Amino acid sequence: MSIETPPAPAPAAGPKLNHIGLPIVDYQGAKSTLCAGCGHDVITNTIISALWEMGVEPHRVAKMSGIGCSSKTTNYFLNRAWGFNAVHGRMPAVATGALLANRTLVTVGVSGDGDTAAIGMGQFVHLLRRNMPMLYLVENNGVYGLTKGQFSPTADYGSKLKTGVVNDLPPIDLCTMAIELGCGFVARSFSADRKQLLQILKAAVAHRGLSLIDVISPCVTFNDHPGSTKSYDYGRTHEQPLHEIGFVPEWEQAAQEVDVPAGELMDVPMPNGGTIKIRKVGRDFDPRDKAAALDLLRVSSAKQEFLTGLFYVEPEKQNFLDLLNLGPAVLATLPESKTRPSRAALAQIMDELK
Amino acid sequence: MSQTTTLPGSTPAQKPVPDRAPIVNECSIQVGTVNGSGSQTANNTLLRAIFQMGIPVSGKNLFPSNIAGLPTWFTIRANKHGYVARRKEIDVLVCMNADTAVEDVKAVAPGAAVVYEDTLGLDKHRTDVVFYPVPFQKLVRECCPDPKLRKLVVNMVYVGVVTHLLGIDLAEIQAALTKAFSKKPKALTLNLAAVDAGLAWARANLVKRDPFRVERMNATAGKILVDGNAAAAIGCMFAGVTVVTWYPITPSSSLCETLIDYMKEHRIDPDTGKATFAIVQAEDELAAVGMVIGAGWAGARSMTSTSGPGISLMNEFIGLGYYAEVPGVIFDIQRTGPSTGLPTRTMQGDVLKTAYSSHGDCKHVCLYPANPLEAYDFAMQAFDLSEMLQTPVFVLSDLDLGMNLWMSDAFPYPEKPISRGKVLDEAGVVAMKDWGRYKDVDGDAIPYRTLPGTPGEGKAAYFTRGSGHDENGRYTESPATYVRNMDRLARKLETAKKTIPAPVIESAGNKVGILAYGTSHWALIEARDQLKAERSIATDYCRVRAFPFTDEVRQFIASHDRVYVVEQNRDGQLLGMLRMDFPELSMTLKSIRHYNGLPLDARTVTEAIASQESPAVAKNGAR
Numbered sequence: 001m002s003i004e005t006p007p008a009p010a011p012a013a014g015p016k017l018n019h020i021g022l023p024i025v026d027y028q029g030a031k032s033t034l035c036a037g038c039g040h041d042v043i044t045n046t047i048i049s050a051l052w053e054m055g056v057e058p059h060r061v062a063k064m065s066g067i068g069c070s071s072k073t074t075n076y077f078l079n080r081a082w083g084f085n086a087v088h089g090r091m092p093a094v095a096t097g098a099l100l101a102n103r104t105l106v107t108v109g110v111s112g113d114g115d116t117a118a119i120g121m122g123q124f125v126h127l128l129r130r131n132m133p134m135l136y137l138v139e140n141n142g143v144y145g146l147t148k149g150q151f152s153p154t155a156d157y158g159s160k161l162k163t164g165v166v167n168d169l170p171p172i173d174l175c176t177m178a179i180e181l182g183c184g185f186v187a188r189s190f191s192a193d194r195k196q197l198l199q200i201l202k203a204a205v206a207h208r209g210l211s212l213i214d215v216i217s218p219c220v221t222f223n224d225h226p227g228s229t230k231s232y233d234y235g236r237t238h239e240q241p242l243h244e245i246g247f248v249p250e251w252e253q254a255a256q257e258v259d260v261p262a263g264e265l266m267d268v269p270m271p272n273g274g275t276i277k278i279r280k281v282g283r284d285f286d287p288r289d290k291a292a293a294l295d296l297l298r299v300s301s302a303k304q305e306f307l308t309g310l311f312y313v314e315p316e317k318q319n320f321l322d323l324l325n326l327g328p329a330v331l332a333t334l335p336e337s338k339t340r341p342s343r344a345a346l347a348q349i350m351d352e353l354k
Numbered sequence: 355m356s357q358t359t360t361l362p363g364s365t366p367a368q369k370p371v372p373d374r375a376p377i378v379n380e381c382s383i384q385v386g387t388v389n390g391s392g393s394q395t396a397n398n399t400l401l402r403a404i405f406q407m408g409i410p411v412s413g414k415n416l417f418p419s420n421i422a423g424l425p426t427w428f429t430i431r432a433n434k435h436g437y438v439a440r441r442k443e444i445d446v447l448v449c450m451n452a453d454t455a456v457e458d459v460k461a462v463a464p465g466a467a468v469v470y471e472d473t474l475g476l477d478k479h480r481t482d483v484v485f486y487p488v489p490f491q492k493l494v495r496e497c498c499p500d501p502k503l504r505k506l507v508v509n510m511v512y513v514g515v516v517t518h519l520l521g522i523d524l525a526e527i528q529a530a531l532t533k534a535f536s537k538k539p540k541a542l543t544l545n546l547a548a549v550d551a552g553l554a555w556a557r558a559n560l561v562k563r564d565p566f567r568v569e570r571m572n573a574t575a576g577k578i579l580v581d582g583n584a585a586a587a588i589g590c591m592f593a594g595v596t597v598v599t600w601y602p603i604t605p606s607s608s609l610c611e612t613l614i615d616y617m618k619e620h621r622i623d624p625d626t627g628k629a630t631f632a633i634v635q636a637e638d639e640l641a642a643v644g645m646v647i648g649a650g651w652a653g654a655r656s657m658t659s660t661s662g663p664g665i666s667l668m669n670e671f672i673g674l675g676y677y678a679e680v681p682g683v684i685f686d687i688q689r690t691g692p693s694t695g696l697p698t699r700t701m702q703g704d705v706l707k708t709a710y711s712s713h714g715d716c717k718h719v720c721l722y723p724a725n726p727l728e729a730y731d732f733a734m735q736a737f738d739l740s741e742m743l744q745t746p747v748f749v750l751s752d753l754d755l756g757m758n759l760w761m762s763d764a765f766p767y768p769e770k771p772i773s774r775g776k777v778l779d780e781a782g783v784v785a786m787k788d789w790g791r792y793k794d795v796d797g798d799a800i801p802y803r804t805l806p807g808t809p810g811e812g813k814a815a816y817f818t819r820g821s822g823h824d825e826n827g828r829y830t831e832s833p834a835t836y837v838r839n840m841d842r843l844a845r846k847l848e849t850a851k852k853t854i855p856a857p858v859i860e861s862a863g864n865k866v867g868i869l870a871y872g873t874s875h876w877a878l879i880e881a882r883d884q885l886k887a888e889r890s891i892a893t894d895y896c897r898v899r900a901f902p903f904t905d906e907v908r909q910f911i912a913s914h915d916r917v918y919v920v921e922q923n924r925d926g927q928l929l930g931m932l933r934m935d936f937p938e939l940s941m942t943l944k945s946i947r948h949y950n951g952l953p954l955d956a957r958t959v960t961e962a963i964a965s966q967e968s969p970a971v972a973k974n975g976a977r
Contacts, residue, residue: 097597101597102805122638327626
């Protein structure tokens with residue numbers, strides 16, 4: 001699916017507008033240069049839809065990434081936003097700095113499994129620990145694409161490369177790690193399950209802390225063959241959705257039409273507005289129960305199951321910026337009158353040093 | 355047996371030190387203690403009292419990389435001429451560390467005074483110095499009832515003894531202690547009593563036999579005592595820094611720690627009670643500088659502070675900052691490398707690495723403060739330069755400047771408004787018509803930038819990347835575009851030359867020039883006087899205060915027969931940079947290098963230059 005599709009000729013009524021009056025074309029980006037059929041392009045498209053449906057103002061978005069195929073994708077959505085393609089594995093620090101400077105930025109971080117779980121692990125765990133208010137999406141295909149197909153640390157035990165090389169190390173489970181380190185929004189999805197991913201992304205945008213979304217996103221060139229556990233075929237035949245999930249923004253609360261079929265619904269209201277709606281599929285699972293989430297993931301990863309859905313959500317969790325006693329004004333643009341202390345202050349300091 | 359001065363009434367020693375004329379306001383005091391024994395307050399009390407008597411003074415703490423137990427030395431130099439560099443010769447030694455006492459005694463200058471715990475029996479090791487045995491343990495038992503505190507309080511007993519021997523004004527000692535313990539009245543009382551005990555005992559029992567004395571003079575009026583890290587912190591605060599990220603490392607930690615204290619006091623908005631800053635202790639230096647880059651990109655005045663090992667880790671990000679043109683200020687409080695090196699000793703060891711930091715072709719603006727006033731002033735200039743040039747800027751201090759107390763003129767309030775550089779809002783972008791993030795509109799190689807979050811329809815948005823990009827920030831691998839961009843980045847440094855701190859040049863038409871930078875300056879002042887007075891070698895002097903080198907530096911070198919580049923590293927790092935920039939002047943440049951971890955002293959410079967200037971020794975002496 002290509003994202004550079006020109007806007008459909010407007011019907012007489014004009015293009016469909018979102019909550020803040022913008023057409024979806026205002027959320028699109030440059031033409032993707034990834035391989036045809038790459039799972040990442042589907043994710044890019046879903047991000048466009050999620051941000052559009054959520055009515056995020058494009059100019060307020062900071063698109064942050066590191067290095068790798070996944071990191072390139074921030075260029076393929078939201079041309080009206082600022083992007084920063086930083087250094088390999090260090091996007092968390094750059095995003096943290098940007099948020100310190102301007103806490104009003106809607107920060108969308110896109111990373112890959114190598115960028116996050118290998119070179120970037122050091123920064124990733126501290127981003128989780130700080131609970132920076134941003135979306136952190138891992139486009140997880142188990143291999144390094146740009147360097148032609150080496151295993152990454154999320155490759156499953158026993159998974160095979162095209163060359164026949166078998167991965168003999170256990171995978172790092174980003175979701176388990178995120179929950180243990182205090183992340184308040186942890187989900188896994190599959191790029192071929194666009195419907196689920198869209199709802200999770202919308203809920204993540206509404207979350208006021210760090211949202212980690214681990215999206216299994218097949219690499220069509222290096223990891224889409226039999227023997228791979230990150231291929232489209234493997235994903236389609238093994239995905240086990242934990243539940244059906246929907247997100248209803250504040251302004252749609254009154255509307256009856258919800259993307260979740262009626263049934264046994266669980267409502268998770270989000271403090272900044274909107275509600276996550278969850279319908280059980282088989283198991284009894286409340287994503288607000290941290291212990292249950294960790295138990296579930298422990299059992300599921302031991303079996304190398306491909307479980308998707310919202311594993312853990314803690315809507316009220318304080319984020320890092322809440323701890324800094326910051327005012328509403330953006331630090332980056334504070335006037336000199338606020339950032340340079342007075343003559344009297346300097347005189348006092350000089351007195352103390354005499 | 356060879357004790358030269360003992361209790362009253364005892365017989366003179368076998369080889370008495372001849373009575374010498376008093377030497378007033380010219381001595382180096384060294385206190386040898388055990389790390390973690392709490393001697394810092396005692397030493398600073400002596401230092402501050404001498405300072406308040408109007409006598410130029412400096413203090414240097416030579417400490418180990420250790421929390422407690424290893425030897426540490428503190429030297430205080432009082433000098434009526436204002437020479438405050440480290441001096442090798444020690445005139446007054448206080449031995450509080452049994453482990454190093456013998457070596458310490460062997461190292462002092464002939465005629466020195468040695469104060470020591472009487473049970474150490476040091477007097478058998480020298481016959482040419484004046485010994486003052488003091489029953490420190492007995493005195494501290496008497497004045498400090500709590501045995502647990504005696505290890506700390508005994509230091510104040512030597513303060514009392516030294517106060518008596520040197521003639522320090524007791525009122526100034528009391529004032530200094532009152533300042534140090536302003537919030538701890540009980541501790542103040544205890545420490546004052548210990549000073550009194552030492553002083554009273556010394557008065558009653560010691561006969562002054564050494565010539566060293568201090569007398570009130572008037573050379574410190576209006577001055578402050580401050581370490582370079584605190585000075586830089588004050589500069590950062592008045593520069594309007596808004597985002598500070600750091601990772602603890604000696605000798606840089608106290609810069610950010612002091613900054614935190616000052617910011618909490620002076621940068622809380624009185625109207626709202628909210629902080630006008632964010633300070634984050636990062637997980638490592640990679641993250642610290644990454645946050646600086648992220649914050650600088652989003653428009654904050656951002657900084658970090660580190661030392662050599664941190665700089666090594668930061669290299670990749672610094673290249674990103676340079677190539678993507680993101681401002682940020684990096685303080686490097688240099689210590690002795692390579693690797694962990696001597697982490698509590700000083701060096702000008704990162705001069706070359708910072709100037710060209712990161713892979714590919716990089717060149718960075720570096721500022722070299724020599725004193726606290728410049729640490730303060732250059733901190734402010736660094737933020738302005740960084741935002742004006744849209745590039746990371748380094749401030750290179752060192753352990754000697756950063757962690758030792760220096761006399762300084764009080765810092766003047768900045769008269770120039772803060773300069774935030776070329777930042778456009780959306781209307782500005784529209785007005786410029788074909789704005790591109792990396793277009794050189796003004797011919798100064800500096801483009802216009804916008805900040806993420808700028809309101810409007812997204813016309814001001816652009817994409818930042820560390821990969822090849824054109825004038826609009828779009829990805830490209832075009833050879834011509836790459837060259838055009840790199841050449842513009844090089845031209846930015848030409849623009850920088852117009853605004854960076856100019857070299858300080860003292861030129862009187864001499865044939866011999868000296869070129870130095872940073873803390874080497876203090877030894878140079880004294881060495882030039884020594885060269886002139888003792889060897890009749892008159893010198894001109896150029897103190898470089900920034901990289902890139904301006905034409906004034908080139909002209910200074912070109913107008914002398916020989917220029918000695920004095921620096922505190924093994925490889926002549928700045929010398930190499932000068933030779934790279936001015937290859938035609940290579941043969942004029944000579945090198946004087948000092949790299950043993952101790953601050954540079956004048957005698958080392960004087961001897962090195964004299965040996966090269968004198969034909970007799972030049973044959974085998976010159977390096």
